[in-house]
Structure formats: structure tokens, C-alpha cells
Amino acid sequence: MRVNLRKRLKPLPWPRYLITPASILAALILGVFLFLWVGVSPFRAYLEIFRGAFGSFYNFSEVLVRATPLILCGLSVALAGKMLIWNIGAEGQLVMGGIAGAGVALFLSPFIPGHLTIPAMILAGFLGGALWGFIPGLLRARFQVNEIITSLLLNYVAILWLEHLYFGPWRDPAGRGFPGTAMLPDMAWFPRLFGTRIHLGLLMGLIAASLIWFLLAYTRWGYEIRVVGANFRAAEYARMNITRSILWVMVLSGGLAGLAGIGETAGIHYRLQQGLAVGNGYVGIIVAWLGRLRPGSVVVIAVLLGGLMVGGDQVQISLHVPSAISLALEGAILFCVLGGQIFQEYQLHIESKSTGTRKSKVRRLTRVGWRGTGKPDEAVDRAKEGRLKTDP
Amino acid sequence: MSAITSSRPVAVFMKGIVKKFPGVVANDGIDFRILKGEIHSLLGENGAGKTTLMNILSGFYQPDAGGILIDGRRVTFRSPKDALDHGIGMIHQHFQLVSNFTVAENIILGVPGPIRLDMGLLEKRVAELSDQYGLAIDARTRIHELSVGEQQRVEILRMLFRKVNILIMDEPTAVLAPQEIERLFATMRRIKDEGRSIVFITHKLEEVLEVSDYITVLRRGKVMSTVRPEKVREKDGVVSTELARMMVGREIILEVGKKSIKTKKALLEAKNLSVRGDRGELAVRDVSFSVRVGEIFAILGVAGNGQRELVEALVGLRPIEKGRILLEDEEIANHFDRISYVPEDRTSRGSVPDLSVFENFALTHRRLFSKGPFLSWKTVAEESRKLISKFNIAAASPTMKARQLSGGNLQKLILAREFFQSPYLLVAEQPTHGLDIGATEEVWQALLRQREQGAILLVSGDIKEALSLADSILVMFRGQVMDIISCDDEKGLERIGPLMAGLETKK
Structure with a gap:
């Protein structure tokens, strides 16, 4: 018996929007085995996760706190992804946004009217991230340098900058050796909601999601972004300025991640410290993919993943399971959802019996090659399937 | 030449091949026969199904219906490896070479052998092969330093190295200068004279007439006809219009009757x-x-x-x-x-x-x-x-x-x-x-x-x-x-x- 994938000749027999929920369900079923393996009742575990995340107002507020940077980073990756530009650098852009915003709060706030401090920090945070998006954008647009590599490597540069600053020149002299900057001045603290930790960043995320949605749906530039992503050759044909679009998309994408950075700095930590670069930029890639690059879905997925993280912490405490369990569950969901998308275009084909050639016979028929039989060449088919080249 | 061709044994018989892609029937019940020691041209417009048919023969695609017989025995190819094991190899329009490897490294690519490669011995064998077929090339050059014509020679050498009996070439002349085309044809004839077969995919009529023993014309996934070039060659002019008509498939109608243009601007x-x-x-x-x-x-x-x-x-x-x-x-x-x-x-x-x-x-x-x-x-x-x-x-x-x-x-x-x-x-x-x-x-x-x-x-x-x-x-x-x-x-x-x-x- 042989199982392989074949391209669907007819569209899927059931609505495509059911694929994602079905895939998540499949992942949760995989999770059942995971919990059985560590000796916990899966039913109780899922119930604990759910209660931990959505069981009370406070718990849910923590989910939203967790989701805030994920929304902005997810939007950052999704916007670039719409154009088939893979921004792996949201993490570094987030860090640069945090540095720029904190810098304004720490050093420039005496010179800024109090009520303008926060707007100035937000602007600085956006620009800090935008600069970190601009660099790979420029390299990609002008010199065809692969943005995946450059944006990824710039993450490390940004994190080293961050460490240099809070261990070195920006370190709090009164911090008694604690690595971090001084606390931001009071007027630089993002307002919080009803005594929870929900801060201004969530509002920024929701506004950004609506603006990105509007940009893509109703503006000429947004339309051009979608065309470039969907069919590069058609964009060329329609005389779109692809180089310029790539550049600006990366600037905007970086800026969004930068906003996540200033949100975490001014809304949660109130200083620059180690906790800024905790991988939100990378989880943003997962959020963007699971949300299929749609701004609205990105928000929903960010909240769900935030819920899984908060709920995961909860089971860890109440059922004494390893902390890796929630990460493993996250991985299972990503795996199943991405895997599930294959079935939109392909179907499983099962051959019942082998009609193929037997090796011994083949060797006898034709003595081939260097010694024995030949091997297939590189997978040429992939190129034939018509994956679009995106280099301008 | 023609008398010999007709008595040659059949090397490969593709029978009733059907291949569907979403929205298109690329091959619609094609019968195709390749004799031993012939150059068989596959002629047709873009999208006629030539490349699809040969991708099936070389194991890249599996047919939806129909089958392949080699020496009268039915075979199934699941991958290009299976086809190569049966001595069928294809040179694609876009070459499959690793550009920063040397010629010899590309030729050995994917061929199982000892863990320690004896590159010296390999280079010697490549040199022998290239001498034998007039495919001058230095085995130690890297692919990106070669011209397109030379890269094609590497592809041919690679197939010869694997001792293919049926060599499929997808529009090999499209990338060549006229002198290079002549050289390619000479190589093709030499391979043919050894009793191996070549399938030559093209849509250039004059090349077909020059080099092939048989011509099969495809149109919209179907075989229009299989002819010998001598048959269509009686008078120079007549030839190609007939072949062209088989390719294009419509009678040429001379009913124009349009007003001539008055302005000269x-x-x-x-x-x-x-x-x-x-x-x-x-x-x-x-x-x-x-x-x-x-x-x-x-x-x-x-x-x-x-x-x-x-x-x-x-x-x-x-x-x-x-x-x-x-x-x-x-x-x-x-x-x-x-x-x-x-x-x-x-x-x-x-x-x-x-x-x-x-x-x-x-x-x-x-x-x-x-x-x-x-x-x-x-x-x-x-x-x-x-x-x-x-x-x-x-x-x-x-x-x-x-x-x-x-x-x-x-x-x-x-x-x-x-x-x-x-x-x-x-x-x-x-x-x-x-x-x-x-x-x-x-x-x-x-x-x-x-x-x-x-x-x-x-x-x-x-x-x-x-x-x-x-x-x-x-x-x-x-x-x-x-x-x-x-x-x-x-x-x-x-x-x-x-x-x-x-x-x-x-x-």
C-alpha cells in the first residue's frame, strides 16, 4: 500500500472555513495523548486550561495582556506576508521600538509637555521598529537580498543593543546591580484598565488591526500589495511600483512590531530589562500564519493563543504538569493547522497494491550509472508546480 | 534509412495515456510508440500536451489512465528514478544542474556509489564519454562558468553516463545558436546509431524535417498523425504547410475581403x-x-x-x-x-x-x-x-x-x-x-x-x-x-x- 497526495481536480466537498477548526480539534485530540502520557486526565487538563484562561474576569484580562504584543507582531508579519515578504524580524523590531520609546521617556521627557510624552513615545516606538524593518526592506527591494535572513539576523543585533544599553550606559545607577534601566517617569506609564494589567497597547493593537484591514481592502496601495502577493507577474504587467511597495510595507511592518515593543515597555515593565525579548516576535509569525494573514483573524488567534499560554500556566500550577506541555500543545495546533491547509488543494490517494518494479529485476535489466542504479534528480516537480518567484 | 526504421523493434509503447489537470485534459488517450534506434519528433503547439506526455514517460507524472509497455512488458513509474532504472531519461527545458558544482559532480549527482568518491576516475570516465560523443567539455569546470549550450552537453553526458536507452529532450534547440544546433544534431545521430532512441520535442518544423525518422503531431492532447519526414517532404513548400496545418488544426481560409486602410499615418x-x-x-x-x-x-x-x-x-x-x-x-x-x-x-x-x-x-x-x-x-x-x-x-x-x-x-x-x-x-x-x-x-x-x-x-x-x-x-x-x-x-x-x-x- 502506498499513500500519496494528489492535486484536487474538484474543489473541496465541504466549506473551507471548517478546515481550521477541524485542524485545531485534531491538535486537541493529539493533546489528549500528551496529557495521558504525563499521567493527567485530559478532560481535567482542558477544563483547567479553559478555566485558567476564561474562567474569571481577571484571568481573561491576563489573556488580553498576553495577546497584546501578539496582535501587533502578528499584524506585522501578516502585512508583509500579504506581499510574500517574510518578516522574521518582528522580534528585533519590537526590541528597537521598546528601546526608542523608552529612550524618549527616560531622556527627553523633561523637554516634552507631560501630556505629549506618551504620544511621543508611541511615535518613537513606531519609528524604532520601522527603522529595523526598513533595513531588510531596502536590501530586498534594491539588491534582492533575502529578507528572511537579514530580518532574522537583525533580531540578534537588536537584542545585543538592548543588553548593551541596560547593562551599560542606560543602567540604573540606583539599581543596586540589577540589570535594567531606571523606572520610566510616571507620565510615561501607559494607562491601565480597571485595575487590571490591560494597557493602552491593546487599544493600539485593535486600532492597528482595523487600519490594516481598511488599508488592504479599500486603498489603492493595499490593493497593489494584494496583487503583488497573489501574482507577481500580473503586478509587473499592471505597472505597479513593486520596489517602492516592498520598502514601505517593511517600514510599516517594522513599525507595528515596534508598537508592540513600546507597549510592553511602557505598559508592563516600566523600564528596559531582560523580559522585553521573550519571543513575541516569533510567536507573531505563528499568529499571522494561523490567522491566514487576515487582520481580523490575527486578533482572534492572538487572543486564543494568549488564552492557551495563560491557561497552560494554570495547569502547570494546579496539575503539576511540565511547563513544556502548553508549548507542545501550541506546536501541535500549528502543525495541524498548517498541515490541514494542504488538504484544500490536495487529497489523499491510497494505492491498494504495489504494481511497481522490483529492484533486483531492474538491476538485471539495466546496469546503470556509477555503481548500480540511478537515483532521481532533485525535486524538479516543485518548480513545475508553478511556485511564483517573488524577486522583482 | 526508412526501410530499416520500419523493421526496427518497438522500444516503448505508451498506450491510451490520459492525464488531467484542473480544468484541462493535457493528454487525451494518446498512443505513442518509440522504436529502437530512431529519433522521434513530437511536434505541436504550446499546450498541445507534448511535455506532459514525456513527463509521464520519464516518471515525473503518473497517468490517470493508460499504461507504458517496455519490451512488451507493462511497467509503472512512480518517480523519475523508476524511469531511469528502465533506461529512460529526460532533459528538461530548464536544466537541472547545481550551478556551483563542477561538471563531474553534477554528473555523479544522485548516483549511488562508494562513500569515498574517486573524482579522478570519474573525471576520466566523463572525458572518455565526451570524446566518444563529440561533447567537448572539461569535467572540472563549474556549471555557472558554462554557456547554455555547454550546460546542455552536461545534461546529455549525465544521461549517457547513466546509460539511458531512451533520451527525451524537451525543446533542446530553443536555447542554441545555429552552429550549436548542428552539433547537437550530430550528437543525436551518434546516439541513435548505437541503437538508442531519442524523443525530440519541438515546435520548429524545419528542425523536425532535418533530424527525425518519425514525426508525431499532437494537438489539444490528441495524436493528429504519425508520419515519416520523407512523406511530407516531396516538395519543399508543400511540406510545412501540411505539417503546420496538422499542428494548428484549421483549414487555411483565404476569405479576407476587408476594406483597405485609407490613412497612411x-x-x-x-x-x-x-x-x-x-x-x-x-x-x-x-x-x-x-x-x-x-x-x-x-x-x-x-x-x-x-x-x-x-x-x-x-x-x-x-x-x-x-x-x-x-x-x-x-x-x-x-x-x-x-x-x-x-x-x-x-x-x-x-x-x-x-x-x-x-x-x-x-x-x-x-x-x-x-x-x-x-x-x-x-x-x-x-x-x-x-x-x-x-x-x-x-x-x-x-x-x-x-x-x-x-x-x-x-x-x-x-x-x-x-x-x-x-x-x-x-x-x-x-x-x-x-x-x-x-x-x-x-x-x-x-x-x-x-x-x-x-x-x-x-x-x-x-x-x-x-x-x-x-x-x-x-x-x-x-x-x-x-x-x-x-x-x-x-x-x-x-x-x-x-x-x-x-x-x-x-x-
Whole structure:
């Protein structure tokens, strides 16, 4: 018996929007085995996760706190992804946004009217991230340098900058050796909601999601972004300025991640410290993919993943399971959802019996090659399937 | 030669091959036989199913129905490896070489052997093989330092190294200079003389006549006929029109009867134009012509003779190597917005399949439909609704995805879009390629209506289409203008077939 994938000749027999929920369900079923393996009742575990995340107002507020940077980073990756530009650098852009915003709060706030401090920090945070998006954008647009590599490597540069600053020149002299900057001045603290930790960043995320949605749906530039992503050759044909679009998309994408950075700095930590670069930029890639690059879905997925993280912490405490369990569950969901998308275009084909050639016979028929039989060449088919080249 | 060929044993028999892709039947019950020690040409237009059929034989695709017999025994190939194990190898149009490996490393690639490679011994064997077949190449050179012709030699050597008995070559001459083609043919004959077989995929008639023992013509996934070149060769001129007709499939009709153009005013002028192709070769060589106002000007030729490169230069998608293009006496570079272009490639150039019908309609009219930075989708939807009914496009609604339209309806959508702003000049490339008769008629009607608005440059491989629509026909062969024939010139029209095949010399 042989199982392989074949391209669907007819569209899927059931609505495509059911694929994602079905895939998540499949992942949760995989999770059942995971919990059985560590000796916990899966039913109780899922119930604990759910209660931990959505069981009370406070718990849910923590989910939203967790989701805030994920929304902005997810939007950052999704916007670039719409154009088939893979921004792996949201993490570094987030860090640069945090540095720029904190810098304004720490050093420039005496010179800024109090009520303008926060707007100035937000602007600085956006620009800090935008600069970190601009660099790979420029390299990609002008010199065809692969943005995946450059944006990824710039993450490390940004994190080293961050460490240099809070261990070195920006370190709090009164911090008694604690690595971090001084606390931001009071007027630089993002307002919080009803005594929870929900801060201004969530509002920024929701506004950004609506603006990105509007940009893509109703503006000429947004339309051009979608065309470039969907069919590069058609964009060329329609005389779109692809180089310029790539550049600006990366600037905007970086800026969004930068906003996540200033949100975490001014809304949660109130200083620059180690906790800024905790991988939100990378989880943003997962959020963007699971949300299929749609701004609205990105928000929903960010909240769900935030819920899984908060709920995961909860089971860890109440059922004494390893902390890796929630990460493993996250991985299972990503795996199943991405895997599930294959079935939109392909179907499983099962051959019942082998009609193929037997090796011994083949060797006898034709003595081939260097010694024995030949091997297939590189997978040429992939190129034939018509994956679009995106280099301008 | 022919007497021997007929008595040769059958090497491979492909029987009743069917292969479907979404929306197309690429191979529709094809029977194909390859004899031992022959060069068998597969002739057909783009999209006729030649490459698909050979991809099946070389194990890249599995047929939906039908089977392959080798020496009378049924075989199933699940991968190119299976086919190679049976001595069948294919050289693709786009070479499969690792560009920063050496020739020898590429030849050994994927061949199982000892863990320690004896490169010295390998290089010696490669040198022997290249001597034997006249494929001069240094085994230690890296691929990216080689010319395209030399890279092709590496591909051939690689197949010879694996001792294939059936060598499939997909349009090997498309990338070669004339002298290189002669060398390739010499190598092919040498391989043939050893009793091995070669399948030669091409759409160039004169090459087919020169090198092959048998010719199989495919059209729309079916075998039209299998003939020997001697049979169609009796008189030089007659030959190719007959083969061309088998390829194109329509009777050539000489009913033109169009009013001649009164004005002599040139709208578009190309002067001594040269353009380079994808591989840096001169695809268009010193081409000059002018298109007058109110005229349909056809550029006719068998695919791959430089028409695509010429059109891309005209619409600004490809740089000009030499010469000038003028639109109303001004350099065209500043006036691309006055040219509409209906590309041959409907799905990968002319439309965005994943976007809706009305979003596709906005593709080339973005500025017209926007207020400031905002696109007014309401207006776009209204206008596309009007055009859907005016051009009789079978779309359930403008919000339908473009990929759900049939080929003909998609083409009508693109035409409707490109006619929308009454262009000065419309460049239509193979506008009816792959359409059924009904859709073809509608597209032709639309083009004839548009002719009164400005001028149309029609690029076609279809003689009937050119004759039915055009006022003047430029015949292109190997990047050059063979002749420009007015449609009133009955004598001239008869020469079109031979000119297309390059059998008559350039004027």
C-alpha cells in the first residue's frame, strides 16, 4: 500500500472555513495523548486550561495582556506576508521600538509637555521598529537580498543593543546591580484598565488591526500589495511600483512590531530589562500564519493563543504538569493547522497494491550509472508546480 | 534509412495515456510508440500536451489512465528514478544542474556509489564519454562558468553516463545558436546509431524535417498523425504547410475581403529593433515595421521565434537592446499608459486568479477608479457589471474569483478590461489560444470593433486568425522579419506557410 497526495481536480466537498477548526480539534485530540502520557486526565487538563484562561474576569484580562504584543507582531508579519515578504524580524523590531520609546521617556521627557510624552513615545516606538524593518526592506527591494535572513539576523543585533544599553550606559545607577534601566517617569506609564494589567497597547493593537484591514481592502496601495502577493507577474504587467511597495510595507511592518515593543515597555515593565525579548516576535509569525494573514483573524488567534499560554500556566500550577506541555500543545495546533491547509488543494490517494518494479529485476535489466542504479534528480516537480518567484 | 526504421523493434509503447489537470485534459488517450534506434519528433503547439506526455514517460507524472509497455512488458513509474532504472531519461527545458558544482559532480549527482568518491576516475570516465560523443567539455569546470549550450552537453553526458536507452529532450534547440544546433544534431545521430532512441520535442518544423525518422503531431492532447519526414517532404513548400496545418488544426481560409486602410499615418513604429531573450541571446534581430491608424497588424510565426520578446519590449516589460520604438513619433517609454496589452499568459500575467472578477477589472485602471489613495470599489463593481453583460462574460457575479472563470470567459474579461479606456494601441498576444470556436468568434468580433478606435497589434501563431483579422501580416522567423505581406496580395498570402517555417529565404 502506498499513500500519496494528489492535486484536487474538484474543489473541496465541504466549506473551507471548517478546515481550521477541524485542524485545531485534531491538535486537541493529539493533546489528549500528551496529557495521558504525563499521567493527567485530559478532560481535567482542558477544563483547567479553559478555566485558567476564561474562567474569571481577571484571568481573561491576563489573556488580553498576553495577546497584546501578539496582535501587533502578528499584524506585522501578516502585512508583509500579504506581499510574500517574510518578516522574521518582528522580534528585533519590537526590541528597537521598546528601546526608542523608552529612550524618549527616560531622556527627553523633561523637554516634552507631560501630556505629549506618551504620544511621543508611541511615535518613537513606531519609528524604532520601522527603522529595523526598513533595513531588510531596502536590501530586498534594491539588491534582492533575502529578507528572511537579514530580518532574522537583525533580531540578534537588536537584542545585543538592548543588553548593551541596560547593562551599560542606560543602567540604573540606583539599581543596586540589577540589570535594567531606571523606572520610566510616571507620565510615561501607559494607562491601565480597571485595575487590571490591560494597557493602552491593546487599544493600539485593535486600532492597528482595523487600519490594516481598511488599508488592504479599500486603498489603492493595499490593493497593489494584494496583487503583488497573489501574482507577481500580473503586478509587473499592471505597472505597479513593486520596489517602492516592498520598502514601505517593511517600514510599516517594522513599525507595528515596534508598537508592540513600546507597549510592553511602557505598559508592563516600566523600564528596559531582560523580559522585553521573550519571543513575541516569533510567536507573531505563528499568529499571522494561523490567522491566514487576515487582520481580523490575527486578533482572534492572538487572543486564543494568549488564552492557551495563560491557561497552560494554570495547569502547570494546579496539575503539576511540565511547563513544556502548553508549548507542545501550541506546536501541535500549528502543525495541524498548517498541515490541514494542504488538504484544500490536495487529497489523499491510497494505492491498494504495489504494481511497481522490483529492484533486483531492474538491476538485471539495466546496469546503470556509477555503481548500480540511478537515483532521481532533485525535486524538479516543485518548480513545475508553478511556485511564483517573488524577486522583482 | 526508412526501410530499416520500419523493421526496427518497438522500444516503448505508451498506450491510451490520459492525464488531467484542473480544468484541462493535457493528454487525451494518446498512443505513442518509440522504436529502437530512431529519433522521434513530437511536434505541436504550446499546450498541445507534448511535455506532459514525456513527463509521464520519464516518471515525473503518473497517468490517470493508460499504461507504458517496455519490451512488451507493462511497467509503472512512480518517480523519475523508476524511469531511469528502465533506461529512460529526460532533459528538461530548464536544466537541472547545481550551478556551483563542477561538471563531474553534477554528473555523479544522485548516483549511488562508494562513500569515498574517486573524482579522478570519474573525471576520466566523463572525458572518455565526451570524446566518444563529440561533447567537448572539461569535467572540472563549474556549471555557472558554462554557456547554455555547454550546460546542455552536461545534461546529455549525465544521461549517457547513466546509460539511458531512451533520451527525451524537451525543446533542446530553443536555447542554441545555429552552429550549436548542428552539433547537437550530430550528437543525436551518434546516439541513435548505437541503437538508442531519442524523443525530440519541438515546435520548429524545419528542425523536425532535418533530424527525425518519425514525426508525431499532437494537438489539444490528441495524436493528429504519425508520419515519416520523407512523406511530407516531396516538395519543399508543400511540406510545412501540411505539417503546420496538422499542428494548428484549421483549414487555411483565404476569405479576407476587408476594406483597405485609407490613412497612411503611422501610429506605432519600430526601427531596427533588437531585443535579448531570457538567456541573453538575441531573440529579436533588427526588426522594423509600422502600424497605421485603424489597422490590425498581425505578427505571425511559430511560437518561440521572438514574438514574445518583441511584444514585451513594446509594452515596456523588457529592455531594448538596440533600435527605437515610436508611438506617434515620440519615444514609447513615456507613453506606455496609452498602450493596452492582452498578454498570452492569461492566468499568470493578465489576471490575478485569486482575486475577484471586479478586483481583476481594476488591475489596469487603478488610478481611474480611485479618489485620492482610496479605491472606489462601488464604481468598479458597477462598471464591471456593465462589462460582464456587454461582453457576455459568463460570471455569476463580479465577486466571483477569477480562477472560477473558464479560459474563454477570463479572456473576455481581460479584453473587456483592456478595451475599457479606448486605448490608442492594443497589443493582443495569442488572444484566442486555447479557446473554443464560440469564444474565438466573440473575441474576434470584439477585436474588429476595437479596430475602428485605434490600432491593434495582433500576435498569433494561427494563420487563419491572422488572415481573418489582419490588414497586414508580418511573418517572423528566428527573431527576424521574413516579409510583411498586405492582405490584398493574394500571391503573397500563399507564401506565408513556407515563410513561417523558414523554408523561403528572407526578402
